[in-house]
Structures are given as C-alpha cells and as structure tokens.
Amino acid sequence: MCGTTDPAKALTASAAAELPEDLLDGGANLSGGQRQRVALARALAAAPPVLVLSDPLSALDAVTEDQVAASFTALRRQEGGATLVLTTSPQLLARCDQVVHIADDGTVRTASHTRLMNVPEYASAVSR
Structure with a gap:
C-alpha cells in the first residue's frame, strides 16, 4: 500500500473533521489536542506502507x-x-494486534494488551 487515503476518511478517523476551518498563523488557534488530531489526519491521508507514531493521542481527553x-x-x-x-x-x-513490552531489566514480552496486563510492571506503566 502506498499512495493516499481519502482525506475525508483521514479527517473523520482522527476526529479532526469538526475542527475550525479557519486556521490562524499555522494553527495557532488550535489546542494541543486539536493540533495532534490534524497531524494524525495528515499522516493517515498519506497512507504510508509503514506508519510510525509516538504518543499520537497524548493530548486528547x-x-x-x-x-x-x-x-x-x-x-x-x-x-x-x-x-x-x-x-x-x-x-x-487495547486495539493493537501485538504489544511489545520492554521491562527495565531488558526482558521483552510480546502479547496482547489484555495478557500483558497480568504483568505488574506493564500494568503499572499503562495504568492511569
């Protein structure tokens, strides 16, 4: 897969479709969460064969x-x-096919989020 995704689909998937249409000064009128959703929409619209994201939803409620x-x-x-x-x-x-957890001691575990929640170190890292 290479190419583009329908921009409307990307905007909807990132919940950026309802954001203000008028962007001021490169998006200065957007909150951090709104900016994050626009960035995610742009990444989704590009439809790269491999998409790498670092905390893509950290600024959202x-x-x-x-x-x-x-x-x-x-x-x-x-x-x-x-x-x-x-x-x-x-x-x-919880929506990932596979989760890789690297413990402080270097132990690597690969499983679903649900299974890894039985590992105390993992559970404490992802619990809020």
Whole structure:
C-alpha cells in the first residue's frame, strides 16, 4: 500500500473533521489536542506502507482518545499497511494486534494488551 487515503476518511478517523476551518498563523488557534488530531489526519491521508507514531493521542481527553484510537486503527486495518505505535495509552494498546513490552531489566514480552496486563510492571506503566 502506498499512495493516499481519502482525506475525508483521514479527517473523520482522527476526529479532526469538526475542527475550525479557519486556521490562524499555522494553527495557532488550535489546542494541543486539536493540533495532534490534524497531524494524525495528515499522516493517515498519506497512507504510508509503514506508519510510525509516538504518543499520537497524548493530548486528547480520555473519551476523544478512545474514539480516535478506535477509528484510526480501524482505518489502518481497512486501508492496509503496518502501524508501529510507541505509547502507554491503554485505549490504543487495547486495539493493537501485538504489544511489545520492554521491562527495565531488558526482558521483552510480546502479547496482547489484555495478557500483558497480568504483568505488574506493564500494568503499572499503562495504568492511569
């Protein structure tokens, strides 16, 4: 997969569709969460074969974070391509096919978020 995703789909998946249309001074009128959603929409619209994201939802409130996590992961599955996310967001981790946890001692565990929640060090890292 290479090319572009329908921009309307990218805006919807990132919950950026309802943002103000008038952007001032490069988006100075947007909050941090709104800027993060615009950046995610741009990344989704580019539809790269591998999308790497670092805490893409960290500036969003919990409800919006959950909605965006659900919609953007669904879009990536539908459109194809791999997505690598570096995050401690339980809402996003719960939607990942695989989660890799690297413990402080260097131990590497790969499993679902649900299974890794049984590992105390992982659970404390992602619990809010």
